[in-house]
Amino acid sequence: MNGVMDSILPRTGGLEPSTAKGINVALMFFGIFTLVGIGFGVHSLVVGHEHTFGVSREVPWGALIAAYVFFVVTSTGLCIVSSVGHVFGIENFEPIAKRAVYMSIVTIVAGFIVIAFEIENTWRMPVGNVVGANLSSNIWWMGTLYGAYLVFMIGEFILLQKDSHKKAAYFGLAGLISGIAAHSNLGAVFGLLNGRPFWHGPYMPIYFIASAALSGCVTIIFCTYIAHKVNKWQMSYDQEKAMQSVAKMAALTIAILIFFTIWKVIAGVAGHPPGKVLAMEALLNGPYSINFWVGEIAFGMLIPFIIILAVRAKNMGALFIASFCAILGIFAMRYDLVILGQVIPHYYGMDMVDYPTLFSYKPTLHELMVAASGLTFCLFFLFLGEKLFRGHVTESH
Amino acid sequence: MKLKELEQLKNEGVDHISSIERRRFLKLGFLVTGVYLGGKALSLAPLTEAQAAEVVPPKGKYSYSPHYSMVIRERLCINCELCVEACNGTNDVPSYGYRTDILERRRAIVDDKYETIFMPVLCNHCNRPPCVRVCPTTATWKDETTGIVKMNPGRCIGCKTCMTACPYNARYFKEEGRFVDKCNFCYDTLLSKGAKETACVTACPADVRVFGDLADTNSRVYELLHTPETLVWVLRPKTGALPNVYYTNA
Amino acid sequence: MKRIAIIFIILAFLVPAVCLVAADTDENEYDEDLYGPEAPIIWEKPVRGVIFSHKRHTMEFGLDCDECHDEIFEMEAGAAEEYDDFNMEAMYDGKYCGACHDGDYAFAASSRCTTCHIGVRGVERLTGKSDDKNH
Secondary structure: OHHHHHHHOOOOOOOOOOOOHHHHHHHHHHHHHHHHHHHHHHHHHHHOHHHHOOOOOOOOOOHHHHHHHHHHHHHHHHHHHHHHHHOOOOHHHHHHHHHHHHHHHHHHHHHHHHHHHHOOOHHHHHHHHHHOOOOOOHHHHHHHHHHHHHHHHHHHHHHHHOOOHHHHHHHHHHHHHHHHHHHHHHHHHHHOOOOOOOOOOOHHHHHHHHHHHHHHHHHHHHHHHHHHHHOOOOOOHHHHHHHHHHHHHHHHHHHHHHHHHHHHHHHHHOOOOOOHHHHHHHHHHOOOHHHHHHHHHHHHHHHHHHHHHHOOOOOHHHHHHHHHHHHHHHHHHHHHHHHHHHHOOOOOOOOEOOOOOOOOOOOOHHHHHHHHHHHHHHHHHHHHHHHHOHHHOOOOO | OOHHHHHHOOOOOHHHOOHHHHHHHHHHHHHHHOHHHHHHHHOOHHHHHHHHOOOOOOOOOOOOOOOEEEEEEHHHOOOOOHHHHHHHHHHOOOOOOOOOEEEEEEEEEOOOEEEEEEEEEOOOOOOOOHHHHHOOOOOEEEOOOOOOEEEOHHHOOOOOHHHHHOOOOOOEEEOOOOEEEOOOOOOOOOHHHOOOOOHHHHHOOOOOEEEEEOOOOOOHHHHHHOOOOOOEEOOOHHHOOOOOEEEEOO | OHHHHHHHHHHHHHHHHHHHHHHHHHHHHOOHHHHOOOOOEEEOOOOOOEEEOHHHHHHHOOOOHHHOEOOOEOOOOOOHHHOOOOOHHHHHOOOHHHHOOOOOOOOOOOOOHHHOEOHHHHHHHHOOOOOOOOO
16 A cells, blocks of 8 residues: 555655645645534434425425536536646646646545535435436436546546556546536436426536536636645746646637527527526526626626636736636536526416415525535645645656 | 358357347347437337327327326315325325425406416326436336336435426425335325225315226226316426326316 | 605695595495405315305395395304205205305306315415415
8 A cells, every 4th residue: 555655646856845834724724624514414414404404395406416516517627627638638738637637536526525415315325326226317327427437537646646647548538538428417417307497408418518618727727826826836837838728728618608608598588488488587687696697697707708818818816816706606607507497386387376486495504514615625635635746747758 | 260161150040049038138238238228218109109199198008007097177176185184194294295285376267356276286107207217226116017106215315306307396305214205196005905096085075086097998087088078188298297197177 | 944844744634634535435345234244254164265255245246134144044153064964065955055056146056166165275365374385
């Protein structure tokens, strides 16, 4: 075991991690917060979700599903971004790739932690998924493929640390394929529900992959910048070049998302498609309009897009701010997507009496704490990773 | 291997394999390739038939025996909720949940008045149940004999995908036992013990709910669904779930 | 300042005037001695959630008290409910509500169920108890 660890953990080379006290304090804080959040999750598991979560019969999926989607979207995105360099050999992207692979593992684990507390009986999964495997269930495919994905990504990371890049690329490709398959299945979990007009259709799986690319781009910009800042590392020329390339890719994916969103809105409004238009109204002009206009549109798309274009993807500080805004906006996108699909009442448009026009959902402290612990988990392992792997530097060959 | 040698090889003879064996082999192959799944979920031939038909399956085309179904004579419902009470008592339904419910609609009528329509709802035991398709662990399935959509509590992981998939809000999470609970036409509590109808049907004082085997042309459900000059409909037909709970103005 | 004073003076006259008018119409609207109790009767037996409104039958449709009292219904709240034959069957035979609701004089007792059967939901709405099951 020691031998394996020795070959993975670099003792020398790379960047010297800062020994400043502040980093250790931050690590402690993130670690403890994560444990507290998990404590909230365990509490919910023991006393039952109905006492601690805001979910209901009508809206069975809440903030934790949104958080899960957020984390696995980010992970898939990081895998996509890393593969641009590692698998497809576009050299510009090489310098960010190792960190991206590492963080894709961290974020998928964060996603698994969050979903473990969202699912009521996680312990029934290992047996149930095998004994009762349902090949027509997108949830089953998603779970199985993400399991494989995790294995491939860990394999890729270990091989990268061992400097066997060729083998790593195979694992990277396998990870990319399983990740995209898993992620589009996650989209299909929503998209293939005929009874949910806001979700139904092929849009979801496609949109999920497109937005994953954005998530990956902005997350790697965020992580790379913060790692350098905190450890007081000077960003190398290659690293800066890579950041610029990623930022340009981010701008491109934002443009694609803007295009997607415009057509989603038009398709949801034109001719008032039954049910869908109710959700669209709630999104554009109702209880979710702040999430949409401020969160999704301003933070998620316009602000980062404008910043990246304004600095021509060259100013690292500006890119960091853009990526931070985009991450906030992406969370709003996940939240709206998950909740809005469920708030349209089942028997809409039937002239019901004493029947809500929209179901409502509000996240509780427990849900928010578990979701937040997923974030601190990611930050904890981001900083720890910089220490252990000395800045994830790729040696040039 | 040379071509000549190939030609000389004795035919192992697929025609010597029994058809059951062959079928088994094919099934395995289909399972592996996913064609089987595609065939089940996407096959077009039975689909066009189902979509072209009325909401009630054509005579003789019943997938189950008994093909359990319920007919709701909606205009007679007076929302006394005796059915709900009977269901709760029979099936150990907790106070926060329900397997069946009465909803209320309103329709404008002449003289600036309106009429109230009470709409009983329950699991539709769909022929193409969305909840069954999405369940990752087959904790819920469509019974091959009766067509009842059943639950195996011990298999339920509580992901609640079936609840989001159901177009009819027929499922709820039961804290006691930690599984998604739903109507099963009182299968475990009554039908399997020899009863001929569900608790809600027995409790109804207005003869709103009629239960029976649609495949039996002498049954009352069959008769109600095939009475001249009456209207038969199902809820949310466009979801393609093909419900087995029918509504009629008869 | 002047303007505010004027507004106040106008208001001082207007408010009582409006109140008076409102009170006036209220008083004129319903006379319990003439029309019977204003509050609707809600029957619980043999099934829950059935309503009878004196106001509807007397004030709106112009029936006199003695058209129903005391031959068809005793003039005592809840009396009819105590009889074993206070049910739909009896009404179809022309008893109780069925005396008028015969499909000729008024809509038949065997039709338009929800006009009188307002159900558990209807009663809850009437008594202000909200039904939070679905919300």
